[in-house]
Amino acid sequence: MPKQHPLATGLVWCVTASAVALPCVSSAQFDTSDTQRVGNTQFGNNLDPTGWSSFQTPDPMGMSYLHPDQLRTPTGSLYPYPSQAPAEAPMGQGDWTYHWLLQFGYIHTSGDRNAEFFQQYAAWKDAGALGAFDFSALNRKTGQYVEFRGSRIDEDNQYYRLRMGTYGSYRVEAFFRDIPHVLSTDAYPLWNGVGSTSLTLPPGLTPGASSQAQVAAVEADRPRRTLQVTRESEGVSWEGMLGKDWIGYAGVTNENRHGERDWGGSMFFSYYYTAPGPGGIGTPGIQGTGGGQNETVRPVDFTTTDINIGMRNKAGAAGWRFNFNMSASFFRDHKDSLSFSAPFSPVPGSASVITGGTWSLEPDNNYYNVRLEGSHPLSLWRGEFSATASYGSMRQNDALQSPLDPAFCPTGQFIGTTGIACANWNTTAALSQQSADARIDTGLVNLRASFRPLTDLTAYVNFRWRGENNMTRYTMYNPLTGQYGFLHENGTQTLVVGNLEAGLFQAGNPLYQSYFTQFANIPYSYNDRQAELGGTYQVNNHNSLGLTYTFDRQTPQQRERTYLNDQHLKLTWDSQALGQSTLRFSYEYEKRTGGPYNYFPYMPWYSPSLPGYVQSELGILAYTVSQMYKYDMSDLEASKLKAIITTPLGNTATLTTTFYGNRNRYGADIGRQSASTTGADVSFDWTPSASTTFNSYLSMESSRIKQGNVADNESLMDQSPEQANTQFGGPMYPYANFWTATDTEKDANVGATISHVFTPRVKLDVGYDYTYSRGVNGYDYASMGAITPGYLAILTTASIGNSFPANIYRLQTLTANLNLALTQRVGLRLYGQYGYGRYADWHYTGFDAPGDLVIGNRVYTDLGPQTRWHAAVLGAFVTLKL
Amino acid sequence: MRTLRESLAVVWRRLLIMVALLAMGSSAFAQQAPLTSEDGAKLTQSDIDRMLPPTDMGAGRHADRSASASSASMSTGPATPFDAARIPANPAAPNAQPVGAKTCNACHALEDLHASHAMHVQSFQMGTSNTGPQAACEACHGPGSDHAKNPTAKGSIIAFTHGSASTPETQATVCLGCHAGGARQHWLGSVHEARGLSCTDCHNPMVRNSAEGALAKSSINQVCATCHQDVLVKFNRRSHMPLPEGQMACTDCHNPHGSITRPLLKTDTVNETCYTCHAEKRGPFIFEHAPVRENCLNCHDPHGSNQQTLLVLPMPMLCQQCHTMSGHPNDLQTRQSMRNGLTPDERLMGRSCVTCHTNIHGSNSPSGSMFHQ
Structure with missing residues (x-):
């Protein structure tokens, strides 16, 4: 598929629509619908997450001469004091007025400035910065306006947004922004060519033939890198009146995402080659020289163009309120493949013919969606009927790679002693089709009728259908050899294990006629039909009860169950009978059942379904244990409770308390067994005067997920007909090999902000946030049979213990802003942020220095986030304003 | 301090009443008598019209509610279409009549000052140079005569604050009078509507305290956290989307005004919402991973996680919930x-x-059925 850039097409659409629409601007009210569209509804950054702090100086006069304090929302929260209106000036002799604010300065960082969590979404640099640039102009006679907002921390973290239009008639918006995401600041990639589609080994290493010592020596000297992805996006949109009661809208956004991130690289298992150490059981094992894992780095070079166009009616066409929308999204991957040279041979003791591997990275794809919504009042019981229908299609047709890369399995070579010729697999002639021709279509219909038969009673009924049709079909058939299946892990499994595990099936060939392998893609599809009946009853002026029943029938295709019935019963109680407080309480009970569970529904896509398959006398190796239930397909009994109490305290404070929890039981011994969460939050907001605001919160949560599993009896594999026994408690999956794992997490968050205007010239904002998360992964097991058989000669119950070290994430952040008005037009802003963090994750325990990145035939790139860090940001800005 | 403030407020109130009365002119003073009519009979519209100063609302014209608002503005030049916005009925004061913004401002001058810098009233005021009736205070608060007669009587005017006698439905009807359809297409029956929330729980059109959206607080995320603090704090966890950093908002994914999904998603499903930013995951791939195509939430918690990449569990436990197959997946992994x-x-x-x-979200490699390539 040619990588034509659709932005131009989109812009033409948008401009054309605008050109047609603008002259039609006429009557009736126009209002925007930002919350109708996904993304880019917020423009802010670390210096000012609200994007509006420059204008948030409260007016000491308050909101009203009639009462000294602020009023409250209907629920009971205090409204903040109104901000002082910025000084405005007339623009020329016309009816325009305007104001502006410019804030510029310098940012300095200190401490552990490369800490990953410090940089995560900031990408702080010591550099000049634009704190804010705001310009606003308004014509009070015509309602025309222009608004511009912008801020820039550095080239990877900036935004600029322009809006202009006429109140009630139209609005045009354009933006440009960069959002950074720092993924690692402790990366030491072994390979050259990071960021490209080809990773090569540095001098001194030989693909497929390097020793562990050689690789470790080279790795120890690799330079430290930061892996980061930046989203650069821009967009333009228009929304405005097309005629009486009709509003049109159109928009185009374009995002370029670029950078690098951790990736993988599989060259067969290494753990198979771990041997007992000289000290015997209970002492470190010896890492072997077989297999290979390569934590590589992939490029990210995407362009996504989204086009959105539509029109809606505000109830003019025979009482119908319509919304018709068409959208399209075009994703382009400018680096849609990646290859890497592997330093090690996966075969112990000999050089490898397979010297590297490849990936297909994400293919280009197109997405189209058309959607129609309509609602109409009903004469019956003051009702309303609404209907929604949409159709979507996801498509891609990228050219497919050859099964093996000729660079790593060259023509003329054979894979080990298997007789499998590279020439038969390193060409696209080995494919059954040359391009993906992948497509999934979706459809949706939602019908709803709402009624108010009595003043105090509302009721509704809702029907929803959504379906997916996966039309992708691909057969792994090699016309050059007449074989089905695929060569695993870049051919290394074949290289190591030989023909019996080559991954191939061929009728009539004794080497391959009994091999159990997948030979085609499995087109998973999901369909969902849902009916919901609900209503609320206003018991009295202060209490309202609600009840909702939902029946959800899912009919997944190619999954373990042919249907799932999910039933929900939800009770709500909203009350203002508790003094001045508002209570919102809900309880929901859910029960999911379904058809018979088939632990392996995929046989039609596996070789036993092909003609000529000859079952081995040992039978087919048990794919999995038959008592396993995948948690999205298992039975479920769940309950969920939440209560929010908003309590006004006097005239100046609000206390909000939340309790919540859920319990989920999946009815499975093997698979996810249960999940639960319990938490509470307290927020206290106090505004004693316009000059002082204090907000604080305390949040606690604990959660737990438990699962069960059973290790198979590997000694039966290819040795006994009992290998085919899938029963839990049978010889292949004995009770003795059963184990459970429990993830228990506790989270606490505390924070407070205080804002005080000392004098009209001095305003100070200070905020403190503390986050503490502690996760413990525990495990229990029936016997040592639960662990990897090869480790039985190394590990003991004492050395295994019953849990991993705790995972910790602790972060304290102190942020301060001091604004000084030097003159009416000139000010000074001092910004400070201090962060102190602590982190532990057992995935990265022991990765302390680049020399730790090579373990046996494994090469890693990332040392993981810093375990303890502190860093500060200081910024000084000059503020100029009208 | 409070005592002083309260005293000042009382002084202000008296001062304003005096100013208002002066503004009404001598005729207004002369027409105060009906207010204390000896027979105690209900005031008529003509009584009120005599009592109140000249209005800018075209008092009485609101009765013609079937009249096209747009035709009025069309005939009066380039004023904004908000000219002649209809005055909503107040069920609690069915006989009230409009009195006009000048009357309101006699007492609510400071509110007017702030509101004049906010989008709503700015847009209402755009047409003031024209002759047609313009929307103002009563376009939202309903006809104000009863309130003018008895300012402390609850329900005499449509109020949008705590303790209001106006029901959430009445309040929402006012807002939806202009803001119908679009993002509010599915407001009726949405969870926020059903739970009795009012528009002004999240919005405050009387001030400009936010960059956009006429919000009740200074940002969307702060507004949502008023009730959903438990969700917002999850964004403080190790892996999260950049909400605390101000680069995203809850409304990037959710439509608080209602949608056809239970979690108020802007698209039809979780995955369609995720694909809007993660289009590379959309595929389709020739080899799909079943739970990935089904629902991103099977593995990720978009509100924040203590694991890498928003995962709900650490790997390999995450994968071992489903992958109990023979061979390497079902071994117990330990601290060793x-x-x-x-x-x-x-x-x-x-x-x-x-x-x-590695290609766990799906592979387009002909050798990628196990996502190795």
Whole structure:
């Protein structure tokens, strides 16, 4: 598929629509619908997450001469004091007025400035910065306006947004922004060519033939890198009146995402080659020289163009309120493949013919969606009927790679002693089709009728259908050899294990006629039909009860169950009978059942379904244990409770308390067994005067997920007909090999902000946030049979213990802003942020220095986030304003 | 301090009443008598019209509610279409009549000052140079005569604050009078509507305290956290989307005004919402991973996680919930599989399972059915 850039097409659409629409601007009210569209509804950054702090100086006069304090929302929260209106000036002799604010300065960082969590979404640099640039102009006679907002921390973290239009008639918006995401600041990639589609080994290493010592020596000297992805996006949109009661809208956004991130690289298992150490059981094992894992780095070079166009009616066409929308999204991957040279041979003791591997990275794809919504009042019981229908299609047709890369399995070579010729697999002639021709279509219909038969009673009924049709079909058939299946892990499994595990099936060939392998893609599809009946009853002026029943029938295709019935019963109680407080309480009970569970529904896509398959006398190796239930397909009994109490305290404070929890039981011994969460939050907001605001919160949560599993009896594999026994408690999956794992997490968050205007010239904002998360992964097991058989000669119950070290994430952040008005037009802003963090994750325990990145035939790139860090940001800005 | 403030407020009130009365002119003073009519009979519209100063609302014209608002503005030049916005009925004061913004401002001058810098009233005021009736205070608060007669009587005017006698439905009807359809297409029956929330729980059109959206607080995320603090604090966890950093908002994914999904998603499903920013995951791929195509939430918590990449569990436990197949997936991994353990194991260290099954979201490689390539 040619990588034509659709932005131009989109812009033409948008401009054309605008050109047609603008002259039609006429009557009736126009209002925007930002919350109708996904993304880019917020423009802010670390210096000012609200994007509006420059204008948030409260007016000491308050909101009203009639009462000294602020009023409250209907629920009971205090409204903040109104901000002082910025000084405005007339623009020329016309009816325009305007104001502006410019804030510029310098940012300095200190401490552990490369800490990953410090940089995560900031990408702080010591550099000049634009704190804010705001310009606003308004014509009070015509309602025309222009608004511009912008801020820039550095080239990877900036935004600029322009809006202009006429109140009630139209609005045009354009933006440009960069959002950074720092993924690692402790990366030491072994390979050259990071960021490209080809990773090569540095001098001194030989693909497929390097020793562990050689690789470790080279790795120890690799330079430290930061892996980061930046989203650069821009967009333009228009929304405005097309005629009486009709509003049109159109928009185009374009995002370029670029950078690098951790990736993988599989060259067969290494753990198979771990041997007992000289000290015997209970002492470190010896890492072997077989297999290979390569934590590589992939490029990210995407362009996504989204086009959105539509029109809606505000109830003019025979009482119908319509919304018709068409959208399209075009994703382009400018680096849609990646290859890497592997330093090690996966075969112990000999050089490898397979010297590297490849990936297909994400293919280009197109997405189209058309959607129609309509609602109409009903004469019956003051009702309303609404209907929604949409159709979507996801498509891609990228050219497919050859099964093996000729660079790593060259023509003329054979894979080990298997007789499998590279020439038969390193060409696209080995494919059954040359391009993906992948497509999934979706459809949706939602019908709803709402009624108010009595003043105090509302009721509704809702029907929803959504379906997916996966039309992708691909057969792994090699016309050059007449074989089905695929060569695993870049051919290394074949290289190591030989023909019996080559991954191939061929009728009539004794080497391959009994091999159990997948030979085609499995087109998973999901369909969902849902009916919901609900209503609320206003018991009295202060209490309202609600009840909702939902029946959800899912009919997944190619999954373990042919249907799932999910039933929900939800009770709500909203009350203002508790003094001045508002209570919102809900309880929901859910029960999911379904058809018979088939632990392996995929046989039609596996070789036993092909003609000529000859079952081995040992039978087919048990794919999995038959008592396993995948948690999205298992039975479920769940309950969920939440209560929010908003309590006004006097005239100046609000206390909000939340309790919540859920319990989920999946009815499975093997698979996810249960999940639960319990938490509470307290927020206290106090505004004693316009000059002082204090907000604080305390949040606690604990959660737990438990699962069960059973290790198979590997000694039966290819040795006994009992290998085919899938029963839990049978010889292949004995009770003795059963184990459970429990993830228990506790989270606490505390924070407070205080804002005080000392004098009209001095305003100070200070905020403190503390986050503490502690996760413990525990495990229990029936016997040592639960662990990897090869480790039985190394590990003991004492050395295994019953849990991993705790995972910790602790972060304290102190942020301060001091604004000084030097003159009416000139000010000074001092910004400070201090962060102190602590982190532990057992995935990265022991990765302390680049020399730790090579373990046996494994090469890693990332040392993981810093375990303890502190860093500060200081910024000084000059503020100029009208 | 409070005592002083209250005293000042009382002084202000008296001062304003005096100013208002002066503004009404001598005729207004002369017409105060009906207010204390000896027979105590209900005031008529003509009584009120005599009592109140000249209005800018075209008092009485609101009765013609079937009249096209737009035709009025069309005939009066380039004023904004908000000219002649209809005055909503107040069920609690069915006989009230409009009195006009000048009357309101006699007492609510400071509110007017702030509101004049906010989008709503700015847009209402755009047409003031024209002759047609313009929308103003009563376009939202309903006809104000009853309130003018008895300012402390609850329900005499449509109020949008705590303790209001106006029901949430009445309040929402006012707002939807202009803001019908679009993002509010599915407001009726949405969870926020059903739970009795009012528009002004999240919005405050009387001030400009936010960059956009006429919000009740200074940002969307702060507004949502008023009730959903438990969700917002999850964004403080190790892996999260950049909400605390101000680069995203809850409304990037959710439509608080209602949608056809239970979690108020802007698209039809979770995955369609995720694909809007993660279009590379959309595929389709020739080899799909069943739970990935089904629902991103099977593995990720978009509100924040203590695991890498928003995962709900650490790998390999995440994968082992489903992958109990024979061979390497179903072995118990222990602390000795860590880098500094007795048996360091690639199934646990670093990125764990996805070190090998790297294309876990789907593969387009003809050799990628196990997501190795």
